[in-house]
Amino acid sequence: MVTAIKQPGWIRGALGMVLGVAFGFGLVVSLRAISGLDVFQTEQTGYPHVVVPLITGPLGFLLGFGCFDYWLRWAAGMPTIPEDHSQHGAKSWKDYFRFNTDHKVIGVQYVVTTFIFFFIGGLMAMLIRAELAQPGSQIVDPSTYNGLFSTHAVLMIFVFVIPVFAGLANYVLPLMIGAPDMAFPRLNALSFWMLPLAGLLFIGSFLAPGGAFDAGWTGYAPLSTGAPLGQSFFNVGVQFAGASSIATALNFLVTIITMRAPGMTFWRMPLLVWANLSTSLLVVAATPFIAGAQFMVLFDRVLHTNFFEFAAGGDVVSYQHIFWFYSHPAVYIMMLPGFGIISEVISTHARKPIFGYRLMALALIGIVVLSYSVWAHHMFVAGMFSWLRVPMMITTLLIAVPTGIKIFSWLGTLYFGKIHTYSTAMLFALAFIVTFTIGGISGVMLGMVPIDIHVSDTYFIVAHIHFVLFGGSVFTIFAGVYHWFPKMTGRMYDERLGRVHFWGTLFGTWLTFIPMHWVGMDGMPRRVADYATQFGEWNLLISCGAFVLGAVQLVFLYNMIVSWKYGPRAEANPWRAKTIEWQVSSPPPIFNFDEIPRVVGGPYEFGVPGARHAIMSGESAEVAKPEPTTVGSST
């Protein structure tokens, strides 16, 4: 027991959590007692004796769990524990449940954790659609309803879509660039462990007096500054999710810039690497803005700082500017990594080099630059100065151009290829092109001020964001998970079940989200627990679509779990791809490479006689064969 408390791990983590909560609680209570104030302040926006422990408790857990051990010893001048790689790699399933610095372990931890939140958020969506299946109030009261859709969005955005991409890239990206790990493995582990804490804070808000945060995922002031305690759970949770995101982005940037294998110039990087480079550039600069916005709301609530309190000279609209300055780039944070995945999958399964590789990379950078200049298109009717609308409209519409380049280049990649559609990953990639095109089209319409004035804050918006985030991002996530499942688990998944999942998801997505456009244009506002009876039939149809969509995800869950345990063993390179991660065994060795590979060509040289992307250890350039070689497979 005593040794368990001394060793980093779950027991010390739990102890740290308890001590952290006690410290925060004690600090607030004693300071208030000394100051002669009521010891417990229970205004609904107050509860400092709960809000401070919400911050110190998770920090205590991270300290106890061992996330800071090495740095603290170093900072305190104590002898650091010599690196014996005992925290690196997974020898048994237990190693996935501790502080682990191996990017492959962390990648799996990320993907599994985020999918747990995906299913919880999905269940909330089912409740939302059950309530909306008929006009009137049947299942939940309006207050709970507002909490449900807010939490649904927050779980899906902050602890599913954004971090699941970080997880996939964590696993794949160091292998792709021929690196033994990420640049900062301990920071990487810390990034991961902040994430479940954020998710638990979001879900935990349901236990707060007054219920879960219910001001939407956007948390507009002053609705959020005056909301019950649950809102503070959101404000604090975003800090952990945001810090996790920023640290990971820094890690990716340094890894990509400094740790590429010899010969891997920027123009030889796979597009997934380019995509994560672009995404990380967005995250490091934009995410601090949402962290700031949520701190300002938290301070307004607990410390009465009056940033957004109009009666005290605050400015209400400024919240939206700060919020969207992050949250519009966030749309691309949730999409660019998916673009990378689609490029890998389509090139591999069409057996063709990516069409216009350099323009594809430049389009990503173009999106990064433009995405910082479009945020106010979320505010065309918000009461900001009206001259800002036209320039924001022009940049918004222009950002469709680099996005269009990507769509056309993927289509171009298919031409004169040998398209294989046996893999579920490829099916999702192809369907993504169609579904995302629809989402892009409705996005262009929304970018036009006169149309936006009419459909802003209606179900048209709900339809658009689900087409780009579900039909877009989530389709690419499924493509990525199916594509790298053999690499990550060393097993093959069941393609038959994969196809059931694919067709069900495609059908469900269209049935659910297409009619939402119509009811929105026809007058149904969003974020409503109830609606006019004229929309009843369409909503019933939408709910049916949502239930199909929800049910078919269970097929995916079953396929993943059963295949991971019982699936046939995967070869090193089942898709016959060229990038480096496929040239090592499935799953890869604990330290990735015996010897760092040498990169000698582009990543997608399908059909080019004699072309090689990388020369792996134990090979010499002279023995290079024209056909794809699978080296290091576990024979």
Added chain:
Amino acid sequence: MIGRLPIAKMLAATIALTVVISAVMLPINWNGQGASTAAPKIDTLLDVMIVLSAFVFALVMVMLGYALWKFKAKPGDESDGEPIHGNTRLEIAWTVIPTIIVLFGAGYSWAVLDDIEDPAENPLKVQVFAQQFAWSFGYPGKDEVWSEGEMHVPLDRQVHFKLHAQDVIHSFWVPEWRIKKDAVPGITTTAIVTPDKPGTYQLVCTELCGVGHATMRATVVVEPAAKFRKWVKGLDQKVPAPFKESVIQDTEVDPIPIGAGGA
């Protein structure tokens, strides 16, 4: 490379598909009934966008469909495709043509925006008060008169709605008018509408404002000027003091939209 593709046939298929999609979609009145001078302009913009979008969608579908039909690997074929890395002229084309299309869309939208926000001579000013979870309205008169939950406006005269929020953000939307604007605490915002069809409509709050958001509605009656004047005369309540105060205190950020119409 392009020469080996049936470009003419693909283009014909794209245009045919565009025509079919447009023919199905254009007759439908997506935005519902229109009842303001802005409505037909916005609806026409939408129709133009539907045709352009139908073309883009058709192009993607034809390109994808042809590729899947023509270049699908035969079972057992493990060879690679042709090592084509790109085509500069094609890449320039699909950069420049979409740029032109979206810039056209931006210009057209700007023109429509200017048009629908063009301030008229002698508009009627109506104060709109939004609070959790009700609407009320102040009218110019001897002393400002007040109506709760029901708003009347005259036919064919431009109305400038001055929006005030007492607690949180609300949003003013009459779907038939196509015009929406947030009511923001601390500032006065303006919505410009010229109703051109008599009738009874619903004013809907579209910004999440709390538990009662879904039911925050008011009745809007558009009627001939004489009837409207009679209705205003019949109002006997005065605008309550706190609302009056917000009219005086709120800063008017943007009385006449700059950049549109009046600039």
